[in-house]
Amino acid sequence: MNDAREENPTIYDVARLAGLSIATVSRVINSPEQVNEVTKNKVLQIIDELGYIPKAEARARAIRGTRRIGVLTPFFTSPAFVERLRGIAFVIGTTNFELIVYTVDSKVRLQDYLVSLALTRNLDGLIIMSLPFNETDAKRLIAHQVKTVIIEYEQEFFSSVKIDNAGGGKIAARYLTGKGHRRLGFIGEINPPEYAIHPALDRLNGFKEGLAEHHILLPDEHICSSPIDQESSLKSACELLQQEQRPTAIFAAADIQAMAVIKVAKEMGLNIPQDLAVLGFDGLEVADYMGLTTINQSLDETGRIAADLLLAQISGARQSVQHVSVPLNIIERETV
C-alpha cells in the first residue's frame, strides 16, 4: 500500500516526494539561504514528516572543508573585546562558516589552545585577538595550515589588523595640552595579565612623548596602573584623584576606565570638564551615552576587517600577508 518505508529515509526519498533534486534538498540543510522560501518549506515539511535524518557518515565523506572559523580571545573582561567580536560575528554571519569562540583566561589555556587548534586540523581559519604568541606557535600553525589573522599584535607570517597605540597616546597629549591642560594624569592597565598583550603601555609612552613635545612631564604619581576590572579601576581612580596636586585632565587608556574616573570624580563633587577633563580610548558604543570624549579605534570595524582578511585567505583570493593599520580618530564630546 504505502511504500513509505520502515527503512530510514534517504535524501533521495525526500527529493522524490518533494519532486525536486537531491541537490536542492541538500541545500535546504546546508545552505538554506540559497533556496527559495516556498521550496524550502515544502522540503522541510517532508523532512519532518519522514523523520529524515542525514547519515552522518555519508556527510563526513562528502564534506570538503570544515567550514569552521575560530576566534581566540581573552575572556570578555573588557567591552572592547566584545565589540571586536561583534564585528567578526557580523562578517562570519554572512557566510556558511561556523564561528567558534575560544576564551582565554590564563597563559596555560592560551598555550593549550594554540597547540590543539593547530594539531586537530579542525579549523579553516583562526583569528587571534589581543593575545601574544611566539614564533614556535606561529610555525606550528603554519605547518598545520591553519589560516590565521591576528588582531592587536603583529607577527611576520600572518596578516594582522592593529592600531598605532603610541600614536594614540600622542594624539591624547596634543589634544589635552591644546585645551590648555598642563597637569596631566594617566590611568591604564600597564601590567596586564601575563597571557595578554599590553597596549596601554604603548599608549602611555606615546602620551609621555606627546607631552614632552610641549615640555610637560608626567609625574610618576600621576601615572596610575590599574587592572581593567571595575573594582580596581574605581579604586585606582580614587587614588589618582585624591592626591594633593590632582591632575586637571586625565587620559584613560580604556573607555571603561575613563568611566570609572568620571564616576569617582562626580562622587567627589568635581565638575566635568571644568574641574577635571577626562579623555578615553576605545570608542565604545556606551561612551556616547556618557558623553565621553575619546580616541576611537573603530573596534567593530577592526573585527570586520580581520574577518574579511581571513575569508579572503581561506578562499584563496589573497595569499600575501598584509598588515592593516586602522586609523585613530578623536571623538569630541563633553568630558574634555
Place this chain on the structure above:
Amino acid sequence: MNDAREENPTIYDVARLAGLSIATVSRVINSPEQVNEVTKNKVLQIIDELGYIPKAEARARAIRGTRRIGVLTPFFTSPAFVERLRGIAFVIGTTNFELIVYTVDSKVRLQDYLVSLALTRNLDGLIIMSLPFNETDAKRLIAHQVKTVIIEYEQEFFSSVKIDNAGGGKIAARYLTGKGHRRLGFIGEINPPEYAIHPALDRLNGFKEGLAEHHILLPDEHICSSPIDQESSLKSACELLQQEQRPTAIFAAADIQAMAVIKVAKEMGLNIPQDLAVLGFDGLEVADYMGLTTINQSLDETGRIAADLLLAQISGARQSVQHVSVPLNIIERETV
C-alpha cells in the same frame, strides 16, 4: 619534495604506497583473515607510517573528542545579549566543550538555523537565547536528540531560564510611586523585530498594573515605543521629554535606553533625579558607571544557569525538564 600530504591520508594513499588496490587495504581493516599475511603486514606498516585513520572514524572521534555546544542568539544588538553570552562562555570555558555562536538577524535565518542545527546533529547541546520558536521546531529538535535549554522564553519540552517581566514592571511602578512620582513615563522596545521575543511589552503591562494599584494611569503619550538601537532610542527619548506635560520619572525597559534618556535629559539641562528620575531595567555592568538605578535581572548569572542546566542534561545527570526563574532585584543608585 616530499609529497606526503599534510592532508589526512585516505585509503587510496595507503593502496598506492603499498602497490595494491584499495579493496585489499579495505580488507586488511575489515576482513583481515582474507588477506595474505605478508600483504597484510605490508599494508599495516604503511597504515601506521601514514597514521591513516578512516575518515568516518576520524569524524566520529573528532566529534566525540571535541564536544560542541551551540548558542543561538540575536545579533549583538543589545549589551544584554552579550552579558548573558558571557555567562554562558564562562561556564563552557571550564569544560571541554566548544562554544559555537550562531547569530540571528531575521526570521528566515532563525528558521534556517533551527532546521540545520537539528538535522546535522553536530551539536551536543544548544542554548536558544531570547528567540521564539514553535512546536514544530521544538519537536524536530527533540526528534534529532539535540539537548536544548532556552533563555527568556518558555516551552514545555525544554528546560528554561527566565525572569518575571511583568513582575519587574510592577517593581518599577512601586518603587517610583514610592518615591512620590505620579506622572510617569515609559520607554521600551514594545514592537521588536519579528524574529525576536518582546519582554518589553510584559514589563510595560506590569508597570501599568503596578501603577493601577496606586490609581495612577499611564497616558498613551507617555508610553514611548522605540527600537533598542542608539539612534532610535535617542530620538524617542527626545520626543518623550519634550512634551508639554513631561513625566517626572521614566521607567526604561532596558538600561541602554535609560542611558539614552539620561543623555537627552542632560542636554535639555534637566537635573537627575531632581527634575527627572530614570529607572532602568537589566543591571548592565556599565549601569554602575553611570550611577543608573535599575532593576537587575542578573544577566551574567542567567547565562551561567542555562549553561549549567544544559551541561547537566548532556551528562545525563539530570533529565527532567525544569524552568528556572531568576529573581529580580532593584539596585538603587543615583538616578531615582
Place this chain on the structure above:
DNA sequence: TTGAAAGCGCTAACAG
C-alpha cells in the same frame, strides 16, 4: 533558484 553530474572515502559483489 534549480538540476545534472562528478566526486567524497569506503565497502562488497563479482571475476579472475
Place this chain on the structure above:
DNA sequence: CTGTTAGCGCTTTCAA
C-alpha cells in the same frame, strides 16, 4: 588471495 567496479548517501561545482 587480489583487483575491478558498482554503489552507499551526501555535497558541491557547473550550467542552465
